[in-house]
Amino acid sequence: MELILAKYNYWIYVFLMMIGFYAMIVKNNLVKKIIGMSIFQTAIILFYVSIGAKKGATIPIIEHHAHSGAIDPAHYINPLPHVLMLTAIVVSVSTLGVALALILKIYHQYGTVEEDEILEQIQ
């Protein structure tokens, strides 16, 4: 029970990552592969954010009246994972745009987004 309560969030992220990875390598449709990649990225983002959590701590915004005394880091959650994921979210959106543009171009060329049909046409 103790183990489940301490670790269950990591297990959820591993499970999400498995779903995304399965879609990336098994699905035939290129758009579904992209959706799988997005699920994978979401799992990583959730994992990072949960690393920064601290029990009983608040968001990492220093209260204005507090800066005269010493600030206890245990009162504020770790800001570093938030910074890393903030940029990662926006970058993942723009890379998603590039991926969709490439798929659109592939459709123009082959008339399909199914991987096996594209491979048949190439051979």
Next chain:
Amino acid sequence: MKAIGLITVFSLGMALFYATIDFPPWADPQSPASLHVSPHYIQETMKETDVSNVVTSVLADYRGFDTMFETSVIFTAGIAVILILRKYSKKEDEKFLPEVSEEAEPDIIIQTVTRIIVPFIQLFALYVIAHGHHSPGGGFQGGVILGASFILLAISFNLKAMLRRISERKDILLGGIGLLIYSGIGALCVLLGANFLNYKVLHLIIPEASQVEARSYGILGVEIGVAIAVMAIMIAIYANLSSDGKYDKGL
């Protein structure tokens, strides 16, 4: 093929499940990730940068290089989408074209609500950018909200209506300007005699600002640059994807 994939995914998942045994318990204040540099950020940010939102100060000051190159990744992605999809000539040389559905009747409720709500969305975006020093927010979030307001306009009217407000040429120019503001502030610091992106020397040109306040102003300038670049690139990606690079009526 499916079986191989399933076995691969399952074995990887099991390895990761096994690895979680060594992880620190959830929300443990003593976890290794929270003991290295983050106590310094939390304790010193008010003294060193005068910015109470630690995420903003780490984003734009302590990890300024990281954010600058993330912004250039976004800019490069936008340029890549334009290069892949944009068609300048009228002639069709593609073999297969997506099926275009009949254009729907313009909906008066959606259009009226959009017309009323878009200025407020943009005002809120400016608030999120400017108030990122003291509340959750900043350049990336505000830029995405600004871009979303234009995309909402393009969805509820059509792409032409959006392009009347912000033309293609202006949009790409804004993307470049955003990145230029960021790297330009960094280069200004070099010209004033400090390291790249070391904002504290900006007190020489900002009147009545101490070195600490100059870092706060430097962060604000950088966030504005990020917001402009993100907004422009979001609009460019949407416009190219929705109209197949033709910049006609769009979806």
